[in-house]
Amino acid sequence: MPFSAFSDPTDIARAQGALEIVWKRIRPIVAEADRERELARLVFIISSLALVSLDEEELAERAW
DSSP: OTTTTOOSHHHHHHHHHHHHHHHHHHGGGSOGGGHHHHHHHHHHHHHHHGGGOSSHHHHHHHHO
16 A cells, blocks of 8 residues: 555545546656656655645645
């Protein structure tokens, strides 16, 4: 689970929702060979920003 560091289910849901939003934007422009690495990088970015964002849309925009 990529966001296992969070204990609050709301934080996990917000981070997961933002990940889905941003990954849909990024995935098509990332080479297939680099997707696993870039997804992991995106998880790190979202994890770093999750607690300063109010909702998944704001979090997605910050990560983008």
